[in-house]
Amino acid sequence: MELNELNRDPSRPLNVVRIATNGIRDGPSNPPPKPPEFIPPHIQQQEQQKRKWYKFCYDKQNKTVCDRSCTSWLYILSYSIFYIIFLCVFTLILLYASLCIIKSTEVYNSEPEKLLLCPGHSNIGLTAIPTAVNKMSLISYKDSDYVKYVDALENVVSKKYSDVTKQLGPCGVAPFGYGDTPCVVIKVNRHYGSSALPLKPRSLNSTDIPRNIKLLASTAPKLWLQCSGSSPYDTEHIGTVKYYPDPPGFDPGIYDPANDSDTGLVGVQFSNFTKGMALSIECSLYYKGGKSTVDFVLYVSSLKK
Known part of the structure; x- marks a missing residue:
């Protein structure tokens, strides 16, 4: 048994105080892990909400925007354009028909x-x-x-x-x-x-x-x-x-x-x-x-x- 082992403090672990005869510490190669930093629960909740919002806006893994794919958004945009065109044409036809009806009545010429x-x-x-x-x-x-x-x-x-x-x-x-x-x-x-x-x-x-x-x-x-x-x-x-x-x-x-x-x-x-x-x-x-x-x-x- 080495001299350093004989003179060690019994309250300390052996692998920590063991020192080789050449004067180099003989212990574990990596230092012990640090305990995790404490994060308050409300901060953790805010971070989770942010991650969920970012994922909703753009999901890189599924390649979606607002939970919709690019093809889905293209369909929505196309339908919206067709609907606006239809609404404008229908409104113009309705106005033209109304003017024709007004002109055909005596109310149009009030003088x-x-x-x-x-x-x-x-x-x-x-x-x-x-x-x-x-x-x-x-x-x-x-x-x-x-x-x-x-x-x-x-x-x-x-x-x-x-x-x-x-x-x-x-x-x-x-x-x-x-x-x-x-x-x-x-x-x-x-x-x-x-x-x-x-x-x-x-x-x-x-x-x-x-x-x-x-x-x-x-x-x-x-x-x-x-x-x-x-x-x-x-x-x-x-x-x-x-x-x-x-x-x-x-x-x-x-x-x-x-x-x-x-x-x-x-x-x-x-x-x-x-x-x-x-x-x-x-x-x-x-x-x-x-x-x-x-x-x-x-x-x-x-x-x-």
Whole structure:
């Protein structure tokens, strides 16, 4: 027995205190393991929750995102795109159908004046000749470049309504005042089933009826016409307006738009208006229940060739 073994402390293990004769400690090759570090339970729980969340967002082992594979997400995205496209198309079709339904009802045109421009049971339409020469509500010329308007008036007024051209004055014979005092002939359109009646005395209190129309309506039961500028600016530059016949009224007993009788005509002549300006003119026919309106633009160039 070695000397170190004889002199050892009996309370200590032999393999720990054993030292070889050459002075080197003869013990285990690895140090004893350290006890595990103590982690509080709530910290451990938080770490477990984090690991679960990270695994839910992206599972590297199963290659999933939010517990779904890439193929599954591709299907979901494709279905979502198709659903959005279908929803947009369905919404557009529904809106278009709704607009069509609204346009087909009287609620769409809530303004009485605009309703009277469309053919209906109790209203009549108006035509301004020769504004339809270029398929536009426009009379535009300079110097003697108005032959097309004279021809249009002759074809419609002089040939078709020769029996009433005498009452049209200068608006009933060529050149119909064209040059400095052009004429526009207002014609009542034929409309079967129309029941437009003259203004009644009790309806003359309406604020929508001009004062001069009220005065005319109190003298005779007719449909009365008035032409003026569409705006105060146009009215300021429209100059003098003359009517043939004067006063400008249609007798529904003679010219009834509801039958085959010849329609009434009124010649409207403009003079002393401002040249070189586009004047918007509105001619309105007043009768019981409202009025009918026709609009056109008059432009005479102030430049000379």
